[in-house]
Amino acid sequence: MDIRSQVSMVFHLDKCIGCHTCSIACKNVWTDRKGAEYMWWNNVETKPGTGYPTKWEDQEIYKGGWEKNGNSVSLKGAGKLRGLKNIFHNPHLPVLDDYYEPWTYKYEDLFTAPEGDDQPTARPVSLVTGEHMDVKAGPNWDDDLGGSPDYARKDVNFKDLSASEQEVMFQLERMTFFYLPRICNHCLNPACVASCPSGAIYKRGEDGVVLINQQVCRAWRMCVTACPYKKSYYNWHTGKSEKCILCYPRLESGQAPACMHQCVGRIRYLGVMLYDADKIQEAASVNEDELVDAQLGIYLDPFDPEVIKEARKNGIADSTIEAAQKSPVYKFVKEWKIALPLHPEFRTLPNLFYVPALMPGMATVKDGVYEESNTQFLWGGINNDRLPIKYLANLFTAGNTDKIVEVLKRLMAVRWHRRQTTVGDVEQGIVDMAMGEVKMAADTADAIFRLTSLATFDERFVIPPAHREESIEMLESTADVKGSTGFGFKETPKRGW
Template identity: 80%
Template sequence: MDIRSQVSMVFHLDKCIGCHTCSIACKNIWTDRKGAEYMWWNNVETKPGTGYPTKWEDQDIYKGGWERNGDSISLKGAGKLKGLKNIFHNPHMPVLEDYYEPWTYKYSDLFDAPEGDDQPTARPVSLVTGKPMDVQSGPNWDDDLSGSPDYARNDVNFKDLSVPEQESLFQLERMTFHYLPRICNHCLNPACVGSCPSGALYKRGEDGVVLINQERCRAWRMCVTACPYKKSYYNWNTGKSEKCILCYPRLESGQAPACMHSCVGRIRYLGVMLYDADKIHEVASCDEKDLVDKQMAIYLDPFSEEVIEAAKANGMAESTIRAAQLSPVYKFVKKWKIALPLHPEFRTIPNLFYVPPMLPAMASVDSEGIYESTTKSLWAGIDQYRLPMKYLASLFTAGNEQKVKDVLSKLLAVKIHRRDVTVGDLPREEIEEALSLGHTDPTEADSIFRLTSLATFNERFVIPPAHREESIEMIEATADAKGETGFGFKMQPARGL
C-alpha cells in the first residue's frame, strides 16, 4: 500500500441556486487579468445544456481524457506522440468561440453622453479587440427551464435517450433543470499531467493539488486538449497555461478555497481522503461498468489500524490522518455512498463528487398535465422523476442507472424520515418501506440531514494543517523506490504559479 492524502470536494446539487457567487469570488482573486478574461476556473452551468466550453463533455470533438486499450490506458487525443502530429494545428483544441468572447461595458458613456431625451446606455465592448460587439454567448449561456433548442436539446448526455424520451422532457409541464458548478477535479490520474511534454504539470505530494509550473510551461497546450473537463486554460498574454489551484495559499493558511468560502447555497464541502496510490492504474484501466465501485474502493477507511499504520510509515502526519477521520467528503462518498464522480468514464479518477439532484421530488405530472402521486403520500417514485435515470447515469456513473437509483432512494428516505420527525403525518409502513428501499436507518438519515442542512463552517470544511515537508519526504521515498509514482506522473515539490 502506498497511502497518500488527497484534498477532495463534495458539491450537493439540490442546494445550488445558480447565483454564481462562487464564480465571481474565483474570478476576482485569480483570473481578473489580461489574457485570462475568458477563463472561469470555477463555472456554473445549467443542465440540461451544452456547458462551458460548448459541448465540453463530447470527447468525439475534444478527444480529452484516457481510453482503455486492453489492460492499459492511453491519452485519447493528446500526449507526447499523438500530440506531436497536431503540433501546428490541433483540431481538438477548443477555440475562443467554444468558450465565448469576453466583454465589458463602456461605462464612461453613462457619464459622458450628451444630454438627450433617452437614458444613456453602456454598450458591450470586446475585451479581446476593444471594439463594440454584439454579445452572442457567455460562460453560462444555457437556458434555465432547459427548453432551448440550441442548448438543452444539444446536451451530450441525451445520446442514449430515445427520441420520445428526449421529447417528453421538453413538454412544458415536465421541464426541469439543475445547476452544475464545476472546478478542476484535482484528479488521481490527471490527463493534463500525463500529457505535458515539458513536465510543467504536477500533483503535490502532500495534498494532491494539481498545479502548473509557470517557469516550465512551454505553451504546448496539450493539457488543454487532454483535460476532459476543460479545466486547463491557455493565457494568450503570458503564453502559459493556467488552471484552478484549489486556492492552495488559502488552504495552507487553514482557509477554505474562495469559491467554497463564498458559496451562498452552502452546497460545498472539503476534506481529506486517504487513498492507495498503488491502485491508480488498476482503477483507471478497469471495465467501464466497474469504474465507480473501483474508484470508491481506492479510498481507504481512515479509522482502520492497518491504514493508519501504513499512512504513518509513508511519512503522513497524524494531523492529516485526523483530518481524514473528520472529513465530510469521506462521509458523503464512502460512508453514506450518496456522492458520485462526474463522468468517471473519462478515467482521470476525479476528486470532486456530486450529490445528484432530486429535482421535483413531489408528485409528477401525467400526460394530461394533472399532478399525480404514485405513492400513498407526497412523493413520486424514483422512476417518475422528471429527468430520466439514463441522463443522470450518463453524468455520474458511466451509464449505471442502478447506482443513481441507490443514491436517490437514500436521499428520498432521508426526506420521508425527516417529514415523519417534523410533521408526523405519514403512515408508519411508508416510512419503514422508504428506509428499507434507501438502505438506511433513522440514525444515519439524521446524520445525512444534519451535514446537508445544519452543518457549521468547520463541519463543511475540514482543512488539514499544511505539511510541506510530507511532499519532500514522499518524493525522496518514491525516488528511492521506483523513480515514478502513481500512474504516469511524477510528484514534484510545489513551486507555485
C-alpha cells in the same frame, strides 16, 4: 500500499440555487487579469444544457480524457506520439469562440456622451481586441434553460435517450433543470498532467492539488485538449496555461477555497481522503459499468489501524489522518454512498463528488395539477422522474442506471425518515420499508440530514491544520509582491517576446 492524502470535495446539487456566487468569488481572486478574462476556473451550468465551453462533454469533438485500451488506458486526444506530432497545430484545441469572447462596456460613454435626443448607452467592447462587438455568447449563456432549443436539446448526455423520451422531457409542463457547479477535479489519474510535453503540470504529493508551473509551461496546449472537463485554460496573453489551484495558498493557511467559502447555498464540502496510489492504474482501466465502484475502492478507511500505520510510514502527518477521519467527503462518498463522481467514463478518477439532485425530478404535473407522485407508492418519484434516470446515469455513473437509482433511493429514504420524525404523518411501516430496502439505520439518516442541512462551517470544511514544513506559501513571502504584480505571481505576468 502507497497511501497518499487528497483534498477532495462534495457538491450537494439539491442545495445549489445557481446564484454563481462561487464563480464570482473565484473570478475576483484569480482570473481578473488580461488574457484570463474568459476563464472561469469555477463555473455553474444549467443541466440539461451544453455548458462551458460549448459541448465540453462531447469527447468526439474535444478528444479529452482517457480511453480503455486493452488492460490499460491511453489518452484520447494527446499522448507521447500525438503530442509531439501535433505540437505545431493541435487539431482538437478549443478556440476562443468555443468559450466566448470576453467583453466589458464603455461605461464612460454614459458620462461623456454629448447632449442629444437619445439616451447615452454603454456599448459592449471586446476585451480581446478592444473593438465594439455584438455579444453572442457567455459563460452561462443558457442559464435556467434559456434558449432551450439551441442549448438544452443539444446536451450530450441525451445520447442514449430515445427521441420520444427527449420529447417528453421538453414538454412545457415536464421541463425541469438543475445546476451543475464545476471546478477542477484534481484527479487521481489526471489527463492534463499526462499530456503536458514540458512536464509543467504536476500533482502535489502532500494534498493532491494539480498545478501548472507557470515557469515551465511552454504553451504546447496539450493539457487543454486532454482535460475532459475543459478545466485547463490557455491564457492567450501570457502564452501559458492556467487552471484552478484549489486556492492552495488559502488551504495552506487553513482557509476554505474562495468558491467554497462564498457558497450561499452551503452546498460544498471539503475534506481529506486517504487513497492507495498503487491501485490508480487498475481502477482507471476497468469496464465502464464498474468504474464508480473501482474508483471508490481506492479510497481507504481512515479508521483502519493498518491504513493509519501505512499512512504514517509514508510521511502523512497525524493531524492529516485525523482530518481524514472527520472528513465530510468520506462520509458522503464512502459511508453513506450518496455522492458520485462526474463523468467517471473519462477515466481520470476525479476527486469532486456530486450528490445528485432529487427535487426537480420528484414532483410532476398531471392534468394541470401539481402532484407529488411519491405519495402513491414508495419509489414512485424516482421511477417517474422528470429527469430520466438514464440522463443522470450518463452524468454520474457512466450510464449505470442501477447505481444512480440506488443513490436516489437512499436520498429518498432519508426524506421518508425525516418526514416521520418531524411531521409524523407517514405510516411507520412505509418508513421502515424504505429504510430497510436501502439498509440504512435511523441514526445514519439523521446524520445525513444534519450534515446536509444544519452543518456549520467547520463541519463542512475539515481542512488539515497547516504544516509549515510542507507549505510553499508560508516559506516564500508572496505578500512582498502584493499590490505590484499581484498575490502569487513573483514576476509581472507579462507576455514573453
